[in-house]
């Protein structure tokens with residue numbers, strides 16, 4: 001415990017430091033004080049209370065965007081595995097996609113838990129099921145998805161080792177289907193999580209974010225398969241569609257010119273979004289159009305897309321932090337001025 | 339149980355911060371830094387995990403009713419004690435995945451500290467920027483509406499400590515009526531821009547801690563038309579599931595290439 005004496009000294013010291021800074025620069029950076037000219041800082045209505053942020057920024061750390069990515073890849077991979085299996089395509093592709101889905105699921109849980117303020121209480125996530133809370137839906141989806149793809153992998157490996165019977169085969173189908181179905185929710189719910197929030201740049205992109213997250217999940221999943229040697233027309237096709245969608249989205253962010261999108265167009269975060277958009281959009285798209293038959297170039301396109309997908313998840317969270325700081329845009333939005 | 343409410347009336351607030359202190363003492367909230375923001379006499383800056391009452395000190399170049407400021411330029415100095423709004427449709431409560439945030443029998447929104455796991459989703463879901471995570475405990479905290487005191491038949495600590503009755507506590511309909519009367523009174527006395535801040539027309543559906551304010555809500559960092567984020571559930575899920583279905587189609591199609 002600090003005693004009063006120490007506190008007082010600390011406060012005085014802080015005051016002295018502020019006075020020093022004011023004398024030196026005519027302005028105090030951290031608190032926005034302008035002692036020169038006006039002794040009284042004035043609050044102006046358009047900026048809110050002394051221009052202080054109205055909203056709280058997200059507290060999420062780097063684990064969350066990484067989880068968004070891993071969950072997206074896993075969900076898409078489970079669908080690729082299921083469809084390939086159902087259509088009777090290359091069994092080694094089915095096997096690899098299932099393993100990717102399982103790896104993504106296994107990586108997701110620790111990331112999600114590490115971000116909690118109280119990691120030891122992660123099981124409280126499964127205390128209730130709330131359809132109205134995307135976070136709750138997501139936690140349950142991840143739990144069911146992980147179990148399903150885990151079971152699917154176990155069944156598959158058992159079958160591949162020659163132990164097989166009807167029950168096992170049926171179980172494998174059920175597990176794969178359940179993995180695919182919950183995978184569809186897993187790869188898309190993270191966009192809902194952001195869209196259903198008070199942060200303007202997220203909620204005002206409630207139509208764009210789902211498309212973006214889904215396309216990004218598909219492209220990254222196909223890209224990982226390509227890097228693992230499955231350079232077939234199917235993976236190329238998926239990656240191509242994903243890159244095409246991403247190109248459209250990147251262009252639309254630039255073209256719309258809405259003030260609420262300032263965080264994703266301006267400043268450091270704006271450039272991150274732009275870089276991510278280029279890496280997942282036009283760059284792999286062009287590479288795949290002109291070098292569809294060159295495996296080396298397709299691998300490069302895959303690497304670009306994967307990096308871009310990671311970067312974009314990170315940048316969208318960072319954009320939320322910027323958006324929370326800008327009360328002026330929030331006021332204009334709520335007043336219907338934009 | 340009757341529904342409790344706060345009516346905070348800055349027109350009689352003297353900026354003594356007794357509410358902030360009483361709140362800290364009763365709820366045993368740790369300090370949150372001793373910063374000087376240079377924003378008038380405000381040294382708590384904003385509501386947060388460890389600031390559940392925050393007295394705003396608003397210095398503006400504006401006249402205040404017919405008051406004489408004694409300055410060359412028009413000038414007004416106002417104080418307002420901000421608090422969690424205990425929304426009728428609360429974003430934090432809807433977002434909470436653990437069920438830690440509940441609606442109590444007195445109508446308030448309460449965070450159960452033994453259930454919260456610090457996921458942080460309530461923080462981005464509060465349209466008023468109230469709730470936050472305290473780094474030492476890793477849990478979300480905000481005004482409890484002195485749930486413990488009210489259960490024992492006592493009024494919240496801030497209302498009890500307020501020497502001017504700027505913070506009034508009571509049954510919600512009584513207080514809404516009192517707020518209306520007070521606004522009429524103020525308007526008659528020449529404070530023409532007096533109004534009640536209680537967004538009942540938006541999806542938040544009214545708040546249980548409302549204010550009598552002079553001028554626009556923005557001046558107090560109140561959102562002019564707050565919305566509970568769950569109004570976006572339908573659009574977001576529709577787009578998400580439609581996009582996911584499209585993904586499944588693309589995957590199917592790709593295998594016929």
Ligand code: SF4
Pocket residue numbers: 422423424425428429430431447463464465466467468469480
């Ligand atoms: S003001 Fe924020 S923290 Fe308080 S009840 Fe409403 S949403 Fe929850």
